[in-house]
Amino acid sequence: MPETVLADTAAAKAPEPRVKRTALFGGRIPLARLRDLALVPAIVVIAIVGQIVNPVFLQTDNLINVLQTMSEMALLVLAQTMILIVKKMDLSLESTMGLAPGVAAWLVVPVGAGHGLGLLPGALAVLVTLAVGALVGVVNALLIIRFGLNGFIVTLGMLIVLRGVLTGISGGQTFFQLPESMLYLGTAEWFGMPASIWICLALFAVAIVVLGWTSFGRSLYAIGGNVDAAKAAGIRTDRVLWIVIVTGSVLAALAGLLLSGRLASVASAQGNGYIFTVFAAAVIGGISLNGGKGTMFGAFSGILLLFMIQNVLTLGGVPAQWIGALNGLIILVALTISRITGGKVQD
């Protein structure tokens, strides 16, 4: 077979360029790591611009204010990021954020003050809040994983149902006179900084470690990247998905608790409309809607960037009526910029 002999001689030459390419790969890896830090320059630029617009911007009080206002939504971003990495999505997080503390307030707030039933002692409120979050997560997971329904539609349905339930139990009004236990986390200060900031930063730190350095965390990426391969590698994919979806809802309930505590009330519209900003922050932070890609640090810098821009706009004296339009515009611009700098089509 003469052609085989010839082909062999050619193949002997072929590997040479390949070695060079591998070396190129080797040099490229740190760049891939740098992608995590892609938003850091943007954050620095906004900080400088903010300082020029208004010298108040970089003062500790203002920065703490920014961190505190974003802490609740940041928890939603954390939850959504986990869920997006396993290639699912949960739209109902924003309603869970309202309903969970709403149910607690409904059961705890004494009769006579609004729509409260006064059935349970105030000390149980936190527990009830988290339990409602877990319950919502279980229902979502049951429908999506057990019954194989489409996650987008299921959670869209849940978004509407949960909002409706909150409106129903509250009569469309706001719960006041919340018990001390519900107010604590939203109002307390630990070591000179609001507790909600500590909680938010701590949970992100835990999430970064879990996603980066535990098999459970890595299994999230494996499932989002190629669920069949994950199964073949011995990962119990359904169990991981259950944990992720339920944890996501519990985090949303916790975010609701922080917000209710800070505002000392549960409005029937609490959390309404948050989900769009949450998705935007995650995508700007480099999380792929196609699953398997992105880091917690990226997601955190995404939400931080959005809130810093908002703060700069407020300090710059932009009329409150225009903030909404500008917010949407900023999200679109930020997405465009991250598309240009990331160089890849967002999916």
Added chain:
Amino acid sequence: MSEGERAVTPGPAPADGGRVPADPPVVEATGIVKRFGPTVALNGARITIRSGETHALVGRNGAGKSTLVSVLTGLQAADEGTVTFGGEPAPRLSDRDAWRRRVACVYQKSTIIPTLTVAENLFLNRHDRGAGRLISWQATRRRAQDLLSTWSVDVDPQTPAADLSVEQRQFVEIARALSFGARFIILDEPTAQLDGAAINRLFDRIRDLQRQGVTFLFISHHLQEVYDICDMVTVFRDARHIVTAPVAELARADLVATMTGEAAAGRREERAGALDPGAAAALSVRTLRGDGYDDVSFQVGAGEIVGLAGSAGSGRTEVAETVVGLRAPAAGDVEIAGNRPRPGSVPAALAAGAGFVPQDRHHQGFVPDMSIADNATLSVPGRLGPHGFLSPGRRDRLAQAMIENLAIKTPGPELPVSALSGGNQQKVVMARALADDPRLLVLINPTAGVDVRSKEFLLGKVEETARTGTGVLIASDELDDLRMCDRVLVMFQGRVTSEIARGWHDHDLVAAMEGVDLDA
């Protein structure tokens, strides 16, 4: 049974092939029966694979090869029969780890997670742990590096798996299989997506590993590869074991005969050229320059079949894709049947009279969940009804005609394409290319992953089309695809380096494709 079997079975007990077995075989499956509803996928099938050999399993699509693979890898239980590994009975199906220590399969479809690094893919769900049971990335990387260098796989463990070439991915999957302790590896059509040089590297690797005591079961549609790399060959047909023999004792024609169950048809007789020199050229390409190729000029006459040969990086695919508008050239122009379509526009190229079979049917060829009828008529909505409306009746009649024309094996035009075998899927893609009676037919690797019979059929169809005055351009490195061309243009590193008239010897063409000068 057929005369095919008698022709190639030299004596009794062909399974031993004259060897004296010393150890128990690495794998032995006997009397395997597997039914899926009314279909019998395996009917008393058997295979015996001895340590250190590279064993080929061949058979036409539907012969039961894939089912045997899933039984041998423990993905499905056989209804009857036994599987033993090294003389011991196979582990329970639920004991995945025990299966992984005995056998691994590298499938055509990747089981690598593209978003993770190579190191993580290798040790997924069994990372190295450091302090506090957290993953130690350093140790994982080091272990991946060790594993890759033990089996001399030249890949950086830090590379994201998405950046690997098909070839590198296969090496990584083989390394992963070996790291579980398996020394028996099934390769399911490993060469389908590789070019000539990569195939040679794969074969070198297989020979290396064979020397180190790894046993392979090699599944391929490509019989030449069986002769290149394998020691033994087992033929399956219609869910049964037909023959096992040493490759050296089985002539190529006999092997084809056992696979098809009929005496081998004589080689395709010399084709009379159908070139019509009077008619306008079907395609003329002038000084085309673009990504991966430069200064490419050639013509394809009406009724002429022109091959565009070259190895994977030679630019042949890029040129063919430029012709049909999938890519826009940087300079130069493309004229199809006298029209000059807008560069980089597929609809314009189709309107000018081009028909196109893309490189990778799974990727660009069809929509898997749509029916045969929808897929085959995707590019000709205008013929399905007036003003953009489409009439299902007209579509199904058109599709039915295509199904008959291309002998697509299906119960009807409403079946989703994903339910067809590879050969029939490719026929659907071909049907679509022919749907609008093109003046120019552009084919890229038209017979990749297609069984012998479908391949002959598809190539026969191409000839038939050329006889009607259509110009044909075949971009491929598959010698069988190029054999019927009136002339073959060979590309090397982005340029057309030579033109070879029909009647070439295999080694001339291979040498030209590899850029080797035989006279030097």
